[in-house]
Amino acid sequence: MDWFRLSLQLNKFPIQRAQKKLEEVKNIPEAEYEKYQYRQRNLLLDYHIQHNDFYRDFFKWEGFDDWSKVPIMKKSDLQQPLRDRLSSTYTTKSAYVGKTSGSSGHPFIFAKNRFAHALSWAGFQDRYSWYGIDLNTSLQARFYGIPLDFFGNVQERLKDRISLRRRFNIFDLSEQKMESFLERFKKADFNYLNGYTSAILLFAKFLKDREILLKDLCPSLKICIVTSERLFKKDKELIENVLGVPVINEYGASEVGLIAFEDPNHHWIVNSEDLYVEILDANDRILPYGEEGRIVITALYNYAHPMIRYDIGDTGALSTRSTLKKPVLEKLVGRTNDIARLPDGKVVPGLTFYYVTKTIIEDSGNIREFIITQTSLDTFHIDYVSDIKLSEVQKKSIMKAIEMYVGKDLKIGFQKNEVLKRTKSGKLKQFTSLIQ
Template identity: 50%
Template sequence: MNLIDYSLKFNNYPIVKAREKLKGIHHLQELNFDNYVENQKDKIVNYHLENNQFYNKLINNKKWEWNSLPVLEKKDLQIPLEERLSKNYSLKNVFKNKTSGSTGNPFSFAKDKFSHALTWSIITNRFNWHSLYGKKQARFYGLPKDTLSKNKELLKDLFSNRYRFNVFDVSDVALQNWVIKFKSNKFVFLNGYTSVIVVFAKYLISKNIVLKNICPTLKACVVTSEMLFDGDKKLLQKAFGITIVNEYGASELDLIAFEDSNNNWILNTETLFVEVLDDNNKVLKEGEVGNLVITSLYNKANPFIRYKIGDKGAIKKINSTQYILEKLQGRSEDLVKLPSGKVAPGLTFYYITKSIMEDSGEIKEIKIIQTQLDTFKIEYVSKKELENSQKENIEKALLDYLESNLKIVFLRLPALERSKSGKLKQFTSLIKNN
């Protein structure tokens, strides 16, 4: 058992039991995949109908059929978390977190501890496809600003054998320091936001550096949270000289898809059920692009049943138990350029909105537009106008993450403009040559 497992066990997450369960799931899938899926779908729906008042109210006909169940969106879940918890669960005995995601729809969520341990079991299984789990990691994720949350993340880094790079500054000076760090550490893989890692790769190419040459222990790079386009994947391979692995997940759900050694983006069919639906919530044929709608098959604390994640894609069956994710659309971000010359990824605003949002569900959506080098417009949908104190908190968070002397303009709207695909991009820059 490694340090990560000890940490989970210490915090009462039944990781050993979860790993044994995952082995059993694999065995069941091999015997009869379709029966396993249908049985688990029935179990999780019936559990929440019996034990979750929030979900029970959504189902008019208790003699339900799967295709008649409502398709949930984030807006349906933007009520206080306590009102969505099942019987026998409280905020004290679940894993809880909050997210605005790349789409800008903030809300809180919970998983029962066994379900969260299953998530870690899936992560272990997938990263071990490439012999990476528990190995020295160069981590390109954000870090909260408040002391308690920051220290928690740094403690996780310590237990998880990883070093976290500051993704809020991707200026040339910062990137040169990253190169120095790789020269002096035996990292085995990189893991983090696609946009940040792409910026690093472009810098390396401009300096005629191949990362593997200065850090020979490197084996792979795992990118997540944003779209990895084919051109960017080739760029990463050129700059790093290692295997590039594509990951797709959602913190409120699980790891959704992970690339195997054959470059197949394998869906997580062990703990999730993934559907592709049209805009009228009708199931599409295999290979057709539509809305990705996902069910968490084991989360008893908080129902995520037929949950529309906000992305579009297609799936294809490749054998009796495996599906691959094809044609994923969404999750690309712009870069933020600032008066000082500092450059930061658009996902910076994920941490800003997460740091100031409340569990009341008052702020429904947030979109940030950079209109000038020093000016940002914050558009939001809310039941009422933000109070001055709330605006001051948002301004403080934005200035803390970026830099001082920026102008912030607030605009409350009944709805925010979306892309043709229905996606709400959280950050957009109107600066030319961004």
């Protein structure tokens, strides 16, 4: 039985109609794709101007003749009651309502009309099929968090059961718990893993320490899909080596759905069927292919709630090989708010700290996870999980590298932990600045 399709249909999400629409869009020739995008953008814009008071006020509508003049929406613009942002033609009962994870520091509740939500899922199913994964029949090992309240927990587990997902709760990643993970792989015919990068990486390190190849224990495994957190080349190699299957990058967000997915040729193919993705500079100017800037997204079929030129909070670049129909995400740098500000006025991407410390810390062989927090202009704190403490020599090496790549006269603190604090959704935010 097609459990995935049935579950969507039972919840009144028209998945069959969405799949038909997706195929229609995929069959539009490249030469006509600009016309398709132009038409769909204008239909969406006109709809929200007519039926959405919030968006009409936000746009300050006076007519327009240039898409670049459409205002940019930020997460902070959407942090107000959902009822004030819904189109007049929808209610919270007639639309799909969800909540962002809040890992960016700006959580909010959003809505999608049911067809838009179904179209998002049709896109996921289409991409997964590149690797022989069928959401109706393939069993997923799901490395995610889960609501801890009774109702939310039961509801999520029921959804997992219907959707052929078996959840591996990442709020407990102790070695004892991962031993139980391993037993589950021995007993079930999982077809793929899907989950947060940091959790799957930690499980991979556990397997490496025991010299276990997961595919030997679970021959049905085909791929591993990582999402929500950055995957570094060295980590990808480690995961692939101990799982015995390819590791695939997925880039998405709950409020807009699938943004990009890695194809078998290792290209991140951007979803151009139901999203319109732009790269903008600091002055909201559209950048050409190859240049790095803010990722701004328009959800082309969301008529319940405007997601029009929505700044998702990430920075990246589209490849010069991109076309309108097949954009390729060449670079995904990270969140725009993950930056460190130093006493001399210098601004440094938080990722710089991660690169520096990651290489040195992992040379020790016993550091499993770590996060970095900036507590003041000149002070940073590194929390890590390991079997033994970092030596003074290792700490000095890290501080020397930070001085070289980041800045001088910085105070670096170290703290060994049993576990690291994750967000409510289970993500591990690897760099955080507490400076406003």
